[in-house]
Amino acid sequence: MTAAYIDKGNLEDPIPALKIAPRPQPTPKEGWVKVKMQAVALNYHDIFTMRGLGMRPPKFPLILGCEGTSVLEDGAEVLIYPVMGNPNFKGDETLDPERHVFSEQVDGTSAEYVNVPLRNAVLKPRELEMVSAGVLGIAWLTAYRMLFSKAGLKAGQTMLVQGSSGGLQARITTSISRFLKSSI
Known part of the structure; x- marks a missing residue:
């Protein structure tokens, strides 16, 4: 299979470390599934990985990317929830000391x-296109947590978000708006 990966991090000049070439496809571990990727979001987190940075040192070589959408073998469309950690951890998983996202440890x-x-592998909401759903991992979850967990925003309230005029942010904003309309 073809993949975008790096063999090691380079703190000063990360871009030349990027390779796009065939990589072996290991057999999924117990409790894991093989998915066919449909859309993958680029995230600044990938630059951190390419620099060799993370909460823990990345385990190289690593295929980049921490979010996206895919299709299961049965044809179900799913989005990839990026956060992993200790399956026995109780409570807010962002506080799990073993927490990591795709392209850090796996x-x-x-x-x-x-x-x-x-x-x-979370079932993709039918109303979202694969490309729009591809940004729901890191970017959307960060915005959602900031607005609803940290700021305590409630249905019907409004918040001004400055500096979110880029193309990706517009797509995220559209995705958040669609999700909120369907769940409130």
Whole structure:
């Protein structure tokens, strides 16, 4: 399978470390599934990985990408939930000391096929296109947590978000708006 990967990080000049070439496709571990990627979001997190940075040192070589959408073998369309950690951890998983995302400790989503824990293959809402749903991992979850967990925003309230005029942010905003309309 073809993948975007790096063999090692380079703190000063990360871009030349990027390779796009065939990589072996391992057999999924117990509790994991093989998915066919459809859309993958580029995230600044990938630059951190390419620089060799993370909460823990990345385990190279690594396929990049921490979010995206895919199709299961049965044809179900799913989005990839990026957060993994200790399955026995209780409470807010962002506080799990073993927490990590794809492309830090395990291969990421920038490949034709990816092995993911079954719990991380979340059914994609029908109303979202595959490309729009591809940004719901890191970018959307960060915005959602900021607005609803940290700021305490409630249905019907409004918040001004400055500096979110880029193309990706517009797509995220559209995705958040569609989700909120369908769930409130």
